[in-house]
Amino acid sequence: MTGGRRATRWRPGSGRSPSALEDELVLVTSDGEYRCSVAIFAVGMTEPWVPPIPGLELGMHYVHVSSAPDRYEDRRVVIVGKRNSAFEVGEAIVRSGLRELTLVSPRPPDLARLARSPLRPWYLTPYDEHVRGAPGRYVLNASVEKIERRGQEFLLHALDPTRPESVVVEVDDVVAATGFRAPLQDLPELGVTTVLDGRLPALTPFWESVTVPGVYFAGNVTQAAQGLRKHGVASVSSMVCGFRYNARILARHVAETVFGIRLGRPRIEPANVVPYLLGELTRAPELTMQKGYLARVLGIDAEAGIRNLGILPLEVFVDGSHDGVAATLEFDADETIRPVVYMRRRGVLNETALPPHPLRRYEDAEYGEPLDALVRPLLPS
Template sequence: MPLDYLIIGAGPAGLQLAALLQRDGRDYLVLEAGPTPGTFFTTYPRHRQLISINKIWTGSEDPEFNLRADWNSLLTDDPALLFKNYSRRYFPHADDLLRYLADFAHGLQVRYDTRVTRVARDGDVFTVCTGEDTLTAHRVVVATGVSQLYVPPIEGIALAERYDTVSVDPDDFTNQRVLIIGKGNSAFETADALVETAAVIHVAGPHSIKLAWQSHYVGHLRAVNNNFLDTYQLKSQNAVLDGTVERITRRDDGGYRIDFRYARTVESTRHLDYDRIILCTGFRFDASIFDPSARPRLVHNDRFPEQNSAYESVNVPGLHFAGTLTQQRDFKRSTSGFIHGFRYGVRALHRILTVRHHDSPWPSTPLENTPEAIADALITRLNRTSALWQQFAVLGDVVTVSGDTARYHEEVPVDYLHDGGLGPAPFAVVATLEYGPDHDQVDPFDITIPRIAENDAEHAHDASYLHPVIRVHRGGRLVAEHHLAENLENHWDLPAVHHQPLVLFLKGVLSDAD
């Protein structure tokens, strides 16, 4: 008999989904190519320091609130399986995550050293082949992450060393000229590691550096990896090159020459010489295992599978995705590419699968249908939820109203709601946490730029910092919107500033709910 669920990959996302399925007594199996959970993290990051924070002390004893500052724990009811029990470091060592995942996987249905070689689909059944076995399943969930290094189409690129295999011993680069292609965290992680030994380091790419503290996208360059920028701007023989590497050739003396076209000048192609060239251009999804009958459509230069709001392939029904692959849905805008974001996406996927295949509605609680009760419920949740905090603008709490009945649904993907996931166009009050539309254009350290005053309820809609947004939908159409004023401590519960304006807003919209 086919399995109900076959999960490919025992990384954090695959384990998170497996734990939820096991809790509910579902029929599932996880296949993992490596000998242990989280095989990706046995190699990456190469210099072994994670950039996912582990902030243990928050001043709160609320486990839900504390997950806002815990970017490594998976969702669990077992307090022993919180990452703070595995490391006290703010930026932990990757080996600590491996220990954590091994303990989390204990008791789950995982088959290790089992590499999937082919996935095909016939009707509503998938056939999954491994080196030693053939399995069938009604639904396949791919949680393999972006496991292949992305190699840009540059002539001579095979002459470059790769991030996944290059030496991590700085002494191997003593007094050498090094070019690093790429401007993301892996590129600057590598550059920082070579600052003490290399003679010259150039980091090159066609796009401007985007800093996470300004964009609020944690996949952009993090401060923990940007010490190299000091060595550039303070004239220490290093540089960031804005432009395109068009060709790499080998020099007669054993070094390399590149043809480089600058992005910001009219200068024609320039020739630059290096002893070593390292490729740090990010990762992509490996779609090679898919038969044409089950091959998902790819997007973003074929780096990610295209998905609908149920984290499902847009062209292969029953083929779902979990984990960092789901960042296609909020590409470079929110946190689905990272544990602290996709753990909630996996929980949402689990609920979607339960709604679809196990005749169970989205979990909800009844609520008194009054403006005061709904405002109280929303403000209470907004001040402690970790899911909406981490998956800003992606997940929302939804209050549906029908007649005298109101129900509170937590952590619904906003796009899934709009696609009818909670039923055909309900009257819905949707609460999200969001930054302002131009938040990434504002330098948060420039005191000459005017900002909305803290707790300014009248101008809350102009705020650029993270704050609650309440939207009301009726018949599939947005009919009203209300912003809660931003607050330095992220406390959106002041009676006159937050609660009373929200009650007044809800009184106006609920009168149209019948």
């Protein structure tokens, strides 16, 4: 897509078919213009992003780091950043014979709670060498003030809150491991509000722009819809193992709310509710991967009975109003994985965490009996 513009707006729920109105969006591409009522942008976070630190533009973004085995031999390298990509780059180049490696950013690496951290242990060789005092391996918890060029080297000035003066690091190479942003192009000009320094669109739980109805996002951009983040645990919507399930939910949501294609809501007999939920907690990949973010939801109504509403964002059920039950898996405050059941009866929401299981198997009486006691008051007689 090279650009876009808005035409007459059609709003879902207006009672008028989108085909009866002028298209909502005009997408301008190298292959011509495409008009549509709803647009889903699966554009990824593909543009390198560098924060406005004076002089950081003199270095290179980590996407351009060379893989040549001798590129960093006997050189001093500083990496700005201490999240997963910074340590991944450090792990890769530390084996190339470099003289010094320094990682610097304000916050310390989050190692105490790995379930909440973006770090992966197999990239932590630079940190391990730092804490053991290996020569030429440093991890600084400091803010980068500026970067200056001095001849063939760089001077990085960092502000350490525990020291009265700046820390100056002399290096040969500066790498910005500062992440990416979504290529939104002119969408902000059309009214799409952004977050995270303009790197991501602000999204509803169903991954729709909060300010421009009909503009949706798929792929790793869906991480902008953060969910409940209980105990600080984020979704894995930044990775394919997470956003693949978001995409299925989004397709169903658009089909029903925009195009009026009503998909089935299978009825479940009261006697089957507990076995069904325990089976989902044990085997459903959506719940296993998107812990505390996606849930299996059953709607319960005196007239309609018990209906399977499918896999939905947990936030949608928690912030909703209809009676029912949502089953999910979550990390607790100690990073133990537990089944958690949310129930709403007569408008009152309650949540109950069930005991953990060492093999995450929940289809026995240890779980069946307490779950039956929880949901029975909800079930039609």
